[in-house]
Amino acid sequence: MPENLINFLEQSYTAYHACENVKQALEENGFVQLFENRDWSLGEGGKYFVMRGGSSLIAFTVGALDEFAYKIVATHTDSPALKLKENPVVKKAGDCATLNVEKYGGGIWYSFFDRPLKIAGRVVRGGGRSLHAETVVSPFNVQIPSVAVHQNREVNEKFAVNAQVDLQPLCALLNEQFTAEDVIKKVVGEKALSYDLFLVNADMPYRFGVNNEFLAAPRIDNLACTFAGLQALLSATETSGICTLAVMDNEEIGSLSPQGADGDFLETTLRRIAYALRFDDNEFYKAIAGSFLLSADNAHAAHPNHPEKADPTNAPKLGGGIVIKSHAGKAYVTDALSSAVLKTVFENADVPHQSFFNRSDARSGSTLGALVTRHVSMPGADVGIAQLAMHSACESIAIADYEVMTKGLSAFFATTLKFNDENVYVE
Numbered sequence: 001m002p003e004n005l006i007n008f009l010e011q012s013y014t015a016y017h018a019c020e021n022v023k024q025a026l027e028e029n030g031f032v033q034l035f036e037n038r039d040w041s042l043g044e045g046g047k048y049f050v051m052r053g054g055s056s057l058i059a060f061t062v063g064a065l066d067e068f069a070y071k072i073v074a075t076h077t078d079s080p081a082l083k084l085k086e087n088p089v090v091k092k093a094g095d096c097a098t099l100n101v102e103k104y105g106g107g108i109w110y111s112f113f114d115r116p117l118k119i120a121g122r123v124v125r126g127g128g129r130s131l132h133a134e135t136v137v138s139p140f141n142v143q144i145p146s147v148a149v150h151q152n153r154e155v156n157e158k159f160a161v162n163a164q165v166d167l168q169p170l171c172a173l174l175n176e177q178f179t180a181e182d183v184i185k186k187v188v189g190e191k192a193l194s195y196d197l198f199l200v201n202a203d204m205p206y207r208f209g210v211n212n213e214f215l216a217a218p219r220i221d222n223l224a225c226t227f228a229g230l231q232a233l234l235s236a237t238e239t240s241g242i243c244t245l246a247v248m249d250n251e252e253i254g255s256l257s258p259q260g261a262d263g264d265f266l267e268t269t270l271r272r273i274a275y276a277l278r279f280d281d282n283e284f285y286k287a288i289a290g291s292f293l294l295s296a297d298n299a300h301a302a303h304p305n306h307p308e309k310a311d312p313t314n315a316p317k318l319g320g321g322i323v324i325k326s327h328a329g330k331a332y333v334t335d336a337l338s339s340a341v342l343k344t345v346f347e348n349a350d351v352p353h354q355s356f357f358n359r360s361d362a363r364s365g366s367t368l369g370a371l372v373t374r375h376v377s378m379p380g381a382d383v384g385i386a387q388l389a390m391h392s393a394c395e396s397i398a399i400a401d402y403e404v405m406t407k408g409l410s411a412f413f414a415t416t417l418k419f420n421d422e423n424v425y426v427e
Helices: 003-011 015-028 180-188 220-234 265-276 281-289 336-348 368-375 399-414
Strands: 032-034 047-052 056-062 070-076 081-092 096-104 117-127 130-137 170-173 192-201 206-208 214-217 242-248 292-296 322-325 353-356 380-384 386-388 395-398 417-420 423-426
Touching: 003 015, 003 214, 003 220, 015 047, 015 056, 015 117, 015 130, 015 220, 015 242, 056 220, 056 265, 070 220, 070 265, 070 368, 070 399, 081 117, 081 180, 096 180, 096 192, 170 180, 180 192, 214 399, 220 242, 220 292, 220 386, 220 395, 220 399, 242 265, 265 281, 265 368, 292 336, 292 368, 292 399, 322 336, 322 399, 336 353, 336 380, 336 399, 336 423, 368 380, 395 399
Parallel strands: 032 047, 070 242, 070 292, 292 380, 322 353
Antiparallel strands: 047 056, 056 242, 081 096, 081 192, 096 170, 117 130, 117 192, 206 214, 214 395, 322 380, 386 395, 417 423
């Protein structure tokens, strides 16, 4: 059982915490931090990373440069959650205090009821001429209580969650000794000037199944792929070109941010790598044409209670291996050539894989691949771990699929791809 994955899921409450944990692992393995507002000095055999906004990170290794190209694994660090507004304390009946929150992403919101929730994220502190940001996690839990069935007799037949009414978490009892101002201090501290704080599921990850073959945890989408990509990059030694792991924020709300996949973070980083290695624009464009992107974000497994939700001939199964995702409308970047490349890489490494298509009468989701390739046009494919209950407060996978994803991404980094028009050589 990958206990390190469990620890990562447990400790990465928000995108800020996930990036902090990835950074720590990189530094422990000899990676050097670069900064966007400083010059970069890179060398063959070097290992580096750069962060943006505290919630996105790009790490890379510089391999043999006789084949200058990028092998990129892109994942995301955010998950659906409830975001705390400013002036958050609301006084309610019975001297209760709740917190004013808004939806972040497209969560299955009823799954957040009656669970322990932490308040976690980033707080900006300081004053005068000095400001600094730090990650925080509340030492206490809050909870969103359901309305009893006796008071909502139709709850099991129909119930639509109203975010302003139903999702406000209970956080305190107020009295003369404990006021709304005291609640704010408990949440953000006395010296907080501003914050990006979220209510997130505090449940511990756990194994289940007769043979303990499944893992249930918050934030499996998409921290499981993020951690698999991290493990693959850490094991990437004596490789060709630039092995790159891009972990990006804000995928759940469309990636429209400087640190999101639809911003310029990845493109700028790739250009600066080329510049620091003394390659000109012409060499950079040639490198991009010979590069490959793997957008690694989880996929829907066939649901055991609702098989009708899956495509009749392309329904990924739990434990069936890495899912390769395709879509006629290009919600995913996979095409016949990139799929064949990936299948060859996986089969050479004895990595099982399976295909995913949406039902033809269902709207497709989207992820990082199509957004990244709007900025840096290169061949690519979308892959993922098959999972159940995507966007629930607690999601599920087969443990074997995480292990296979790690092996598959490692094989991708270890492979040299040479492009010649419509011919690709996999070495």
